[in-house]
Amino acid sequence: MASKTSPTGKSTAGKTGQTDVADAMPLRYGDDPYVWACWLYYEEGRTQHDIAEIMGISRATVNSYLADARSRGIVNISLEPSRLSSLAIAQELKRHFGLLDCLVVPSDDGSRTLIDRLGTAGGQAVAKLLKSGDTLAVAWGRTVLAIAGNTAVTGLQDVTIVQATGGTRASFAYTPELCASAMAEATGAKLINIAAPAIVSNAEVQSAFLREPLIEEQFAALGRANKALFGVSSLRPNSTIHTSGFFESVSIQHYLAKNAVGVVAGRFIDPQGRAVAGPLDERTIGISLDMLQKIGMRIAVAGGFDKVPAILAALRGGFINVLITDAATGRGILNADGVTEVDQRLAQRTRGEGPLPLPSNVRTHIKKFLNNPDQVVDEMLEGVLKAHADYITPIKGSNRALVARKGPRAGKVGLVIGGGTGHEPCFLGYVGKGLADAVAVGNIFSSPPPGPILECARAASGGQGVLFVYGNYAGDVMNFEMAAEMAQEEDIPVRTVLTTDDIASSPVEDRDGRRGVAGNFFMFKIAGAACDRGLALSECEAVTRKANDRTFTIGVALEPCSLPQTRRHNFEIGPDDIEIGMGIHGERGVVRDRMMSADQITDRIIDRIFGEMNAQPGDRVAVLVNSFGATPLMELYILFRRVEQRLSAKNITIAANWIGHYCTSLDMVGASISILHLDQELSDLLLYPCDSAALRIN
Amino acid sequence: MQTLNNASAGGIVLAMADRIVENRAYLSEIDGKIGDGDHGVNMAKGFGMAAERLKGKDLSLAASLETLGTILMTEIGGSMGPLYGVMFTEFAEKLEGVDAIDAAAYSRMLHAGLEGIQSIGSAKVGDKTLLDTFVPAVEAFDAAAADGKSFGEALDALVAAAETGRDSTINLVAKIGRASRLGERSLGVLDAGATSCAIILKELSEGARDRLQ
Numbered sequence: 039m040a041s042k043t044s045p046t047g048k049s050t051a052g053k054t055g056q057t058d059v060a061d062a063m064p065l066r067y068g069d070d071p072y073v074w075a076c077w078l079y080y081e082e083g084r085t086q087h088d089i090a091e092i093m094g095i096s097r098a099t100v101n102s103y104l105a106d107a108r109s110r111g112i113v114n115i116s117l118e119p120s121r122l123s124s125l126a127i128a129q130e131l132k133r134h135f136g137l138l139d140c141l142v143v144p145s146d147d148g149s150r151t152l153i154d155r156l157g158t159a160g161g162q163a164v165a166k167l168l169k170s171g172d173t174l175a176v177a178w179g180r181t182v183l184a185i186a187g188n189t190a191v192t193g194l195q196d197v198t199i200v201q202a203t204g205g206t207r208a209s210f211a212y213t214p215e216l217c218a219s220a221m222a223e224a225t226g227a228k229l230i231n232i233a234a235p236a237i238v239s240n241a242e243v244q245s246a247f248l249r250e251p252l253i254e255e256q257f258a259a260l261g262r263a264n265k266a267l268f269g270v271s272s273l274r275p276n277s278t279i280h281t282s283g284f285f286e287s288v289s290i291q292h293y294l295a296k297n298a299v300g301v302v303a304g305r306f307i308d309p310q311g312r313a314v315a316g317p318l319d320e321r322t323i324g325i326s327l328d329m330l331q332k333i334g335m336r337i338a339v340a341g342g343f344d345k346v347p348a349i350l351a352a353l354r355g356g357f358i359n360v361l362i363t364d365a366a367t368g369r370g371i372l373n374a375d376g377v378t379e380v381d382q383r384l385a386q387r388t389r390g391e392g393p394l395p396l397p398s399n400v401r402t403h404i405k406k407f408l409n410n411p412d413q414v415v416d417e418m419l420e421g422v423l424k425a426h427a428d429y430i431t432p433i434k435g436s437n438r439a440l441v442a443r444k445g446p447r448a449g450k451v452g453l454v455i456g457g458g459t460g461h462e463p464c465f466l467g468y469v470g471k472g473l474a475d476a477v478a479v480g481n482i483f484s485s486p487p488p489g490p491i492l493e494c495a496r497a498a499s500g501g502q503g504v505l506f507v508y509g510n511y512a513g514d515v516m517n518f519e520m521a522a523e524m525a526q527e528e529d530i531p532v533r534t535v536l537t538t539d540d541i542a543s544s545p546v547e548d549r550d551g552r553r554g555v556a557g558n559f560f561m562f563k564i565a566g567a568a569c570d571r572g573l574a575l576s577e578c579e580a581v582t583r584k585a586n587d588r589t590f591t592i593g594v595a596l597e598p599c600s601l602p603q604t605r606r607h608n609f610e611i612g613p614d615d616i617e618i619g620m621g622i623h624g625e626r627g628v629v630r631d632r633m634m635s636a637d638q639i640t641d642r643i644i645d646r647i648f649g650e651m652n653a654q655p656g657d658r659v660a661v662l663v664n665s666f667g668a669t670p671l672m673e674l675y676i677l678f679r680r681v682e683q684r685l686s687a688k689n690i691t692i693a694a695n696w697i698g699h700y701c702t703s704l705d706m707v708g709a710s711i712s713i714l715h716l717d718q719e720l721s722d723l724l725l726y727p728c729d730s731a732a733l734r735i736n
Numbered sequence: 737m738q739t740l741n742n743a744s745a746g747g748i749v750l751a752m753a754d755r756i757v758e759n760r761a762y763l764s765e766i767d768g769k770i771g772d773g774d775h776g777v778n779m780a781k782g783f784g785m786a787a788e789r790l791k792g793k794d795l796s797l798a799a800s801l802e803t804l805g806t807i808l809m810t811e812i813g814g815s816m817g818p819l820y821g822v823m824f825t826e827f828a829e830k831l832e833g834v835d836a837i838d839a840a841a842y843s844r845m846l847h848a849g850l851e852g853i854q855s856i857g858s859a860k861v862g863d864k865t866l867l868d869t870f871v872p873a874v875e876a877f878d879a880a881a882a883d884g885k886s887f888g889e890a891l892d893a894l895v896a897a898a899e900t901g902r903d904s905t906i907n908l909v910a911k912i913g914r915a916s917r918l919g920e921r922s923l924g925v926l927d928a929g930a931t932s933c934a935i936i937l938k939e940l941s942e943g944a945r946d947r948l949q
Contacts, residue, residue, distance in 0.1 A: 136784060136787075136788060309792075310792050310793070311792075354791060354792045356788070375792075412777075412781075458813075458814075480813045480814070481774070481777075481778060481781075481813065481814070482774055482777075483774055484774055484778055484813055484814035485813045485814050485815070485817075486813045487809070487810050487811050487812055487813040487817055488809075488810060489810050489811065511815075512815045512857070513813065513814040513815030513816075513817070513818070516815060516818040516819070516856055516857075517813055517814075517817070517818060520809075520818065601764075601768075601774060601777075603764065603774070603777045604761075604764055604765075604768065606768075
């Protein structure tokens with residue numbers, strides 16, 4: 039193999055093999071490779087790749103030299119004090135008000151006006167935050183127009199800008215129409231104006247306008263907005279609100295008398311951020327506060343000390359989740375809400391020595407496809423509902439309670455399942471005709487609260503009662519029991535079957551204490567078929583209980599899983615170890631053993647299952663070989679191969695089998711084997727037709 | 737006699753929520769050692785939601801606890817949602833209508849919360865759960881009060897006992913919840929619920945002590 043030559047052509051180091059660094063080092067760096075690396079990186083502006091070539095060392099070593107140089111004090115990175123201060127204020131605003139993001143521009147440098155500086159910052163924020171496919175609602179004002187003037191976004195597709203309020207006949211430069219069209223031009227977006235006045239003469243005119251198909255369409259577009267950009271206006275004399283002529287001064291006096299302190303997107307709010315009712319409400323055509331609050335990203339750009347009460351009110355009301363302001367205003371907002379530590383923290387931070395950087399070649403996080411780790415469940419559900427719209431739909435607009443489109447019907451027992459997320463396709467993949475009627479969806483590995491479970495019970499009820507089937511975990515039991523009580527108060531009879539198929543989790547004397555794992559798949563199938571066949575509630579319960587008694591599962595993990603929020607393994611398995619008896623929540627298994635062959639592992643599982651199953655030659659079973667998330671089908675088939683050998687050696691027939699991802703544990707490497715010991719009744723129900731996102735039997 | 741003004745003490749709950757949110761990563765970290773590592777995330781979500789709803793409202797301690805309890809109970813799920821939910825709603829119920837909270841009322845509040853938890857969970861002291869923090873804390877408070885100590889001193893005794901109780905879970909084997917499947921392997925780590933319970937009791941009691949009149 040030919041060795042690569044240096045692409046820089048400026049290499050001073052020999053490139054053959056592992057060159058001793060000190061041999062090739064120019065004299066001026068003394069004997070210190072750290073100083074050499076830092077010089078090349080910080081002074082000459084070279085990339086780490088180039089430095090590695092020049093110094094004849096690996097890139098990872100360059101990286102760790104640079105990191106160590108900071109901790110050893112060879113390099114000091116300092117931020118200009120005014121920038122540091124605005125960063126600290128932004129950090130504190132974000133933390134204190136729970137914002138998605140916050141940008142604070144340093145206070146007055148004397149050369150540019152505040153509006154201009156906010157416009158520049160807003161333009162940068164829009165460039166970062168606006169994505170292809172977005173619909174951005176744009177309000178009006180001097181700041182908003184300044185942002186449009188400082189925005190230049192190219193390369194986005196399918197962006198729509200919607201004017202957030204009607205237009206005005208007042209003559210100022212920053213009208214709603216102009217703000218929206220300037221922003222559309224700056225972002226290459228499609229523009230939708232609201233073709234009506236912002237303020238009309240009376241309520242009748244307003245409702246007439248809103249009934250106009252054109253306006254209705256434009257409002258529908260506004261309703262689709264996923265981002266909003268607006269300023270915040272104060273109500274002090276001389277504020278835009280007074281001087282623009284947008285509102286009549288008589289009306290403003292009314293709102294002032296009722297303690298309004300600010301205006302957001304043309305609506306008046308009090309110091310706590312509550313809407314203030316007044317004469318303009320029924321005469322305004324534009325985005326309402328409720329509509330604004332439903333928009334996912336609400337970017338407010340506002341600054342100036344007179345606006346502190348108004349911005350604070352808008353923050354308290356939850357109208358803002360991305361704030362762009364200046365340092366003096368930001369500090370004022372924090373002080374007005376009782377936060378005074380920011381300056382102390384700032385003083386500490388400049389003295390403190392900061393955390394030691396980790397060696398750069400140590401892997402600290404698992405890579406995952408994420409946007410916002412706190413939104414993973416919601417974002418997943420958005421995808422699920424679009425992907426499987428034929429099967430499931432939200433109950434009363436909540437994605438945490440989903441009902442089968444072709445599930446519930448009068449006279450049928452309703453089947454409700456549910457649990458935490460991270461087990462996909464459990465549980466929502468098993469909602470459909472002949473399977474579950476509704477599913478309650480919790481957070482990752484965490485039971486849903488009673489509210490959505492109750493909604494599921496209501497939606498699933500066809501007058502014959504509702505069956506709850508879920509895994510035996512403390513949290514699920516508490517929440518589902520609460521929901522069952524609430525449903526029974528509404529005269530919906532509820533029966534419950536707790537699944538307990540994990541035979542590794544507790545000895546046979548404590549069968550009821552075992553946890554429910556991938557065998558859920560069989561229980562859902564049997565229960566769904568029993569309900570769809572029109573059996574009575576007690577019969578559905580009995581046959582599901584029988585399925586649970588005859589289902590045996592053991593899981594084995596080879597590598598741990600990692601939660602999206604931490605992106606770290608939540609426990610460790612040694613390089614040559616495996617965990618037998620693994621649950622589906624990333625809990626450690628019951629026994630740790632040395633790694634062994636696929637057949638040996640399968641035998642360990644099957645021996646244990648045979649020990650409890652009591653099957654006779656000639657009996658029939660169903661088999662599920664399930665991946666915990668990261669184990670590929672190839673290995674599942676290798677496991678199944680051995681399962682089949684062991685069963686056929688006992689002359690037990692596999693009547694049906696499923697191999698794949700049926701009940702997972704995020705990205706855990708591992709698999710579980712479940713066996714359902716069939717009888718005639720269970721066989722019939724198992725093969726009864728069903729149709730859901732994750733399982734179809736014709 | 738020292739008392740705590742109910743009407744002006746709602747800020748305690750906001751401070752408690754801040755502390756829980758700050759400890760989000762820490763609680764998840766210790767939960768991850770023997771559980772599924774989501775304790776901090778779920779607690780921070782629930783307490784954060786409550787803080788958002790309470791901020792700027794200036795509610796009484798009872799009303800603030802009620803808001804927090806209801807949110808945990810109905811919107812968080814998991815096992816901690818119902819357990820802490822019932823604890824805070826019981827706390828709130830006992831304080832409702834009490835203008836000046838004295839040591840006896842505070843003790844009634846603690847006992848009601850404890851009984852609430854015991855009515856829906858089946859854990860006992862020594863099972864490596866939040867009860868290992870809660871039970872000794874309540875006992876220490878009652879004992880100090882019975883000894884004729886002041887309300888403030890009894891609160892200090894409560895906080896100290898809660899922290900000792902929390903630390904005792906390091907040497908316990910989990911008997912309940914997911915960690916119980918690990919048997920002896922749950923030794924040597926703090927219980928996440930016991931840890932969050934110590935944070936809660938400490939914030940509540942120190943907040944009360946600082947506001948005693």
